[in-house]
Amino acid sequence: MLDHVAFNAFSDRWRANHGSVYGKAKNGQTMQQAWQAYQNSPVYKQTVQTPYTQLLRNGGFAKPPAKALGGPVRITGDADYAKLRSGAQFVGPDGVLRTKP
Numbered sequence: 748m749l750d751h752v753a754f755n756a757f758s759d760r761w762r763a764n765h766g767s768v769y770g771k772a773k774n775g776q777t778m779q780q781a782w783q784a785y786q787n788s789p790v791y792k793q794t795v796q797t798p799y800t801q802l803l804r805n806g807g808f809a810k811p812p813a814k815a816l817g818g819p820v821r822i823t824g825d826a827d828y829a830k831l832r833s834g835a836q837f838v839g840p841d842g843v844l845r846t847k848p
Contacts, residue, residue, distance in 0.1 A: 753795045
């Protein structure tokens, strides 16, 4: 499920940058080669593969980490708050959804 979402987003970006799914990157790489390289990257493993594997192990539709979906992050203290950009939504230690000014 998440793999399909990730692939659709990847192919949309590829089309935007290279004109079509058949276009090649400046280094001569095809979309298929780039997708395979992305699947082997730490980013893919953290945002797609790990949540998807956990979903399959749990046998249900577990919610992926908010960071993977670009949603609000849960913060636990001032250090986490300081890392947020202005306008970012977050869930405070008390569980309340907020927006950083």
